[in-house]
Amino acid sequence: MTNTPSNLKYTKEHEWVEERGAKVIRFGITDYAQGALGDIVYVQLPKVGDLIEAGKVCGEVESTKSVSEIFAPVSGKVIGVNSMLDNAPETINSDPYGSGWIAEVNITSSGELLSSTDYQAHTA
Numbered sequence: 001m002t003n004t005p006s007n008l009k010y011t012k013e014h015e016w017v018e019e020r021g022a023k024v025i026r027f028g029i030t031d032y033a034q035g036a037l038g039d040i041v042y043v044q045l046p047k048v049g050d051l052i053e054a055g056k057v058c059g060e061v062e063s064t065k066s067v068s069e070i071f072a073p074v075s076g077k078v079i080g081v082n083s084m085l086d087n088a089p090e091t092i093n094s095d096p097y098g099s100g101w102i103a104e105v106n107i108t109s110s111g112e113l114l115s116s117t118d119y120q121a122h123t124a
Contacts, residue, residue, distance in 0.1 A: 002032040002123065005097055010119035013055075013071040016097060017113055020104065027073050028082075028101040029061060029092060032123050037063040040092045043085040044070075046103050050078045054111030059102065061092070070102060073111055080104035 004010065009017040014033035018026045034040065042062040052058045052072035059070035081103045085091060092100035114122065 002030070002035060003097070004031070004116040004120050006116040008097065008116065009073075009113035010116065010122075011071065011073045011111060011113060012122055013073075014123075015071060015073045017073045017110075018097075018101075023076075023107050024079070024104060025074055025076075025107055025110075026101050026104045028096055029070065030119075031096050033061075033068070034093050034096045034100075037061060037068055038065040039063055040089045043089045043092065043102070045081045045083070045085065046072075046078045048078050048081060052076065052078060052105065054109065061089075072105075073113065074105055074107045075109045075111070076105040076107035078103050079106050 014030045040063045044060045046058045054075045057069045058072040061068050082101050
């Protein structure tokens with residue numbers, strides 16, 4: 001069973017969302033996703049200032065097994081990215097919900113987000 005913290009929201013595309021303040025979220029890929037991908041060797045991050053749209057591709061993760069797209073969990077403007085992943089992409093494998101976060105977004109609207117219970121049912 002994968003780790004799905006109850007304080008986060010999730011997408012069916014395996015991204016997690018953490019509310020960081022009024023209209024600001026941080027997101028990354030889930031423990032389930034990193035486990036399925038295997039050892040992550042490269043992350044293409046969105047750029048600060050990018051306008052992203054919920055459900056649309058905003059980056060990608062490359063592992064020793066495959067390349068997977070990162071889908072924006074919300075619509076809004078990217079206000080921060082985890083540049084540490086440029087030199088240490090494997091951080092997503094070791095800490096997907098902490099230091100392996102991908103980007104912070106000032107949201108204009110959220111996509112369809114799931115509770116941890118609903119996400120667990122989706123991945124069962």
